[in-house]
Amino acid sequence: MSTRLRLRQLEALDCVAETGSMTRAAELLGISQPAVSRLLSDLSAEVGFQLFDRQGGRLTPTQEARFLLPDIHRVLEMLDHIGEVSRHLNDRKAGHLRIACLPGFATSHLPGIMARFLADRPGVTATIEPDRPERILEWIVGEQYDCGITDSFDGHPAVDSKTILIRSVCILPTGHPLLAKPRITPENLAEERLIHTRRDSAFFRELNEQFLAAGVEMNSIVEARQFTAACELVLRGVGLSIISELDAAGYGARGLEFRPFAPAVPHRLALVRPIHKHPSMITLEFMDEFRDSLRPFEAC
Template sequence: MSGQISPRQLEAFHAVVEHGTMTRASQQLNISQPAVSRLLADLAHDLGFALFDRRDGRLVPTQEARFLLPDIRRVLDLLDRISETSRDITQRKAGDLRIACLPGFAISHLPRVVADFLKDRPGVTVTLEPDRPERILEWMVGEQFDFGITDGFDGHPAVEREEIRVRTVCIFPQDSPLARQDVIRPRDLVDQKLIHTRRDSPFFRLLNEAFLADGQSITTFVEARQFTTACEFVAQGVGVSVVSELDAVKYRGQGVEYRPFRPAVPHRLSLVRPIHKQPSMITLEFMECFAESLHPFRQQDE
């Protein structure tokens, strides 16, 4: 072989094989007949043997050319797939997305957002891995995931973040006297069986400050790591809790109600990604979609 074979040469060869004449091949390729002739001459020179014999006014592949034809077709098919995939990537319809999140998100808000995102993106694959905040930070620093959803994040030089404050509400069984109130305050929960997040969590510290500011103290009944767990306890009639509205809304119609909690104790979510890993277009688009999905639940400044 004396030169580098180009895809255009292979396309010209295949078009002549399919149509039998350079005239029809040139029409298919939308180039002139002399251009087709030059491509074939260059290809024959590069390969070192003749490509066609002329029979009854048609060009017929030589035995050597026939031997190569299956491989040439596979190459052209592969090039077509590459072109199609690249178009899908450019249009955000193909790619791989690796998401790390808090366990509660894996079974509450996130699946719906991912499902909506994938509807018009059949070429996108998603890996979803739930774990505790410490582990999510490790994954971001190690560039093992594209995007993370966590809380209690104090910052890291290798991680970029966007903080979103999500409203919290008081959730309680629907037959509770609390249902008669428009707003729930710490003083209203003094005689209630309170279910709350772990005492070492940033959210518990904020909640405890709200109780102290109202002249009250928290009396623990059940301590749970996740808001979803607290909501399950409330749905079973165990007690009441203060949780993210993102989680509470999933329990509407399941024997519970909720009301705004004052003073506002927002759940501080952090949307994080590795700062030194160039994000894919699909990652940036999903991060934007996810942030937008939180808009109805954002805590407004009071």
């Protein structure tokens, strides 16, 4: 006996068993009555036994057919489910999104974007994993995550990346005298205690070059990996800091203010994904929305 049964045969069997009539089954399936009869005849030949008896003008499943029907119901329901999920995927309404990001993003800018993204997509779930840039690159190269938000990215043959330059600002607590200036320069910060990123980061090196060019030595008080940590320290009066405007904007309601820093030292942010893994539509749509959310903070 062949086991290569066709879906249309199973639908015909299920429909005739439900209605007791080939004519009614043909109407529901949108095909002719002879077509239903042929499907059942072929199916009977495949399985090797009769499928229906006629009793009082109604077709009733044989004992063997009744034994098959529960499994047929499960198959048809599963196919309906697969079809529905496929429609949701095409409509960007279902799927799972795995995002690796810098720790600061996991508690600042990303949650708001994610909340809006998920609000219109009830079938979408997400994993957010914060870690250092080196680890994010390892995950993306290994195709463990769909996309990543990182910095200090120098390129990799297995990674597709888009670099966005974000304006940098000097952050100050409310009431600080330097808020009277339209922009803050290295000379303005000569007597200020400074909170800055790691000395081995590209952002710190570029910032330090501007201080050296102005003949000003940084008065370093705290070295912190995350801009959000710098914001918290400035709020507590530890010192001032030069960070991404994207991070500074999130602290405006908490008593932290900022002014443009000159000369411009943009923070380089990278959106990355595995280059050899075909991205889902959900991944591409999320990356587009996240990219759009950065435009108000881009350096000219």
